[in-house]
Amino acid sequence: MSDLDQFRQTVSAWLEENCPPSQRTPITREEQVWAGKNKAFPSSDAKLWFERMRDKGWTVPEWPLELGGGGLDERQAKILKDEMKRLGCRTPLFDLGIWMLGPAVLEFGNDQQKQQHIPAIARGDVRWCQGYSEPGAGSDLASLQTRAEDKGDHFLVNGTKIWTTNADKADWIFCLVRTDPNAKKQEGISFLLIDMDDPGVSTTPIELISGESEFCQTFFDNVKVPKTNLVGELNKGWSVAKALLKHERKLMAEIGGDTPGPSFSPVQAALEYVGVDDNGKLKDVGLRDQLVRHEMAFRAIGLTHFRSFEERMNGVADNNVPLIMKYVGTEESKRKEEVLMAVLGHRALGWNDSEFNDDELLTNRGWLFSKALSIAGGTSEVQLNIIAKRVLGLPD
Ligand SMILES: Cc1cc2nc3c(=O)[nH]c(=O)nc-3n(C[C@H](O)[C@H](O)[C@H](O)COP(=O)(O)OP(=O)(O)OC[C@H]3O[C@@H](n4cnc5c(N)ncnc54)[C@H](O)[C@@H]3O)c2cc1C
Structure with missing residues (x-):
């Protein structure tokens, strides 16, 4: 063996x-x-x-x-x-x-930063949130305006971040800040770690269509951040940001077929809620077609993840695969939720009503949330632009 x-x-x-x-x-x-x-x-x-x-x-x-x-x-x-x-x-x-x-600190952090943050993350002692997007900087992230001025032993941070998921529950935030307003967009950015308890940090929840409030706008008002919280070199934060985004996209790509733990599949739902005819076939032919298409895509995505892993292990990694899989995986996850809605019919329409919506499934909330998957971590449209340029070599 x-x-x-x-x-x-x-x-x-x-x-x-x-x-x-x-x-x-x-x-x-x-x-x-x-x-x-x-x-x-x-x-x-x-x-x-x-x-x-x-x-x-x-x-x-x-x-x-x-x-x-x-x-x-x-x-x-x-x-x-x-x-x-x-x-x-x-x-x-x-x-x-x-x-x-964590992966970004392991790659770019110094020893003191690794000792301070890595074991705490491993133990689950600290909750982190991500301060990238701003009201004027989403897809065009390098336009960000949150400033960090050099004040000798510390940076003075002023500005605002938006769509900060769970900022109100987080202990720390990793942030992209502008440290050189005169440099070219990508070159004047640094990567800072900020304690959410620091004076001058505040958050306001943003209510979502699902009725929940997962997002916040985060404000920095004369926040003093020790210089030791700078990860990587000053004005070189864009490299850290890009490396971190790769991890984010890999994670998002895995949503479409490689996540650990069990999940509720549309096939299971169909067997349970639609039922089969005497030949053991799903009664609704249209639904059968949708289910098969989804299952085939889902398995193809899983197999592609597997192939990509094996290629990486054998030293022939194609760095474009995660880029493509983020797009494919998140789009298929949205289709999965559409199929689940079709399978469950009126049962999927309830909200907090257990008569119509099994709490275990929470289908409509999942369906609404799935719309975010092709936005977070880079929108599908922008991913397609990047694939067109970098992978296919198409002109702008
Ligand atoms: C669930 C979720 C969680 C998030 N969590 C966080 C977080 O914790 N921290 C954080 O910093 N951010 C977070 N975000 C924000 C996310 O990174 C941004 O929403 C995303 O980068 C898009 O930016 P935007 O919303 O400003 O849209 P915009 O960039 O304004 O885009 C609007 C529309 O225009 C399209 N578009 C823009 N540029 C182009 C182009 N060049 N070509 C073609 N189409 C284009 C986009 O595809 C989109 O459809 C989260 C978003 C979601 C949905």
Whole structure:
């Protein structure tokens, strides 16, 4: 038996023994455990599962052992992810620190920054939010105007960020700020870490169509930020920003077919709510067609992720694949929600009404939220522009 097969067996046995059965069912948004000093657990099992994974370093399997990670290589981490998926184990901890900031600090941060932030993220002690977009800078991110003036031992930050997801719940924010207003757009930007408790930082929620208020506008009013919170070089924050965006897009791409943990599939829903005829075929022919198209695309996306992983392991990575998969994956995720709505019919129309809408499914909220997937982390239109230029070499 190869070392990796042995590793798979060990991982599988550990997960079987340590993941409580209640943590092996599809997770609702309310059940997600988010990092932070005010971390809340929906159940004692969720807490137990989080603590066990944290103690193994498997909240961040590929990060270095000495910084609280699992010390796994990419293949081992993939095995862990696959086994979690196979056994239906939930993701134990959610945080932008895990998905975006941590990898950027590991790549660009100095030793002091790694020691301060990486173990805290691995333990889920701190919740991070992302301060990129501004009222005048979304797709054209390099137009950002939030200023950080050099005041000797600190920066003085003034300006505003928008669409800051969960800023009101976050402990820290990673921010793009303008440190040289006279340089060319991309060249005068720096990457700063800011404590949300610092005097002068405030947030205002923005209400969404779903009735929830996940987004905030974040304001910086004469906020003093120590110079030690600068990640990477002064005025070179665009490189950090781009590296971080790659992680964000990879994460978003995985939504379309490579996420760990169980999820509710339209096929399951159709079998449960539409039913089959005497030949075992779905009664509604139109729906059958939609389902098959979605299932085929979904599996093709999963296989492409797999192929891309294997190519990377064999040193022939195509860096354009994540770019394309962000577009394809998020668009297919939107189609999945459309199919679920079609499958559930009137049952999907309720809001807080359990008679019409099974709480487990929360279909219409999922459908509404899915619209955001092709906007967050770079819109589909902009992704297509980038693919046209960089991948296909088409002219502007
Ligand atoms: C769910 C969600 C979470 C988010 N979380 C965060 C967060 O935590 N932190 C943060 O900083 N930001 C966050 N954002 C903001 C996100 O990064 C921006 O919404 C995104 O970059 C688009 O910018 P914009 O909204 O200003 O739209 P705009 O850039 O104004 O675009 C408006 C429309 O014009 C189109 N468009 C723009 N430029 C072009 C072009 N050159 N060619 C063709 N079409 C174009 C776009 O595709 C879009 O349809 C989040 C967004 C969503 C939806």
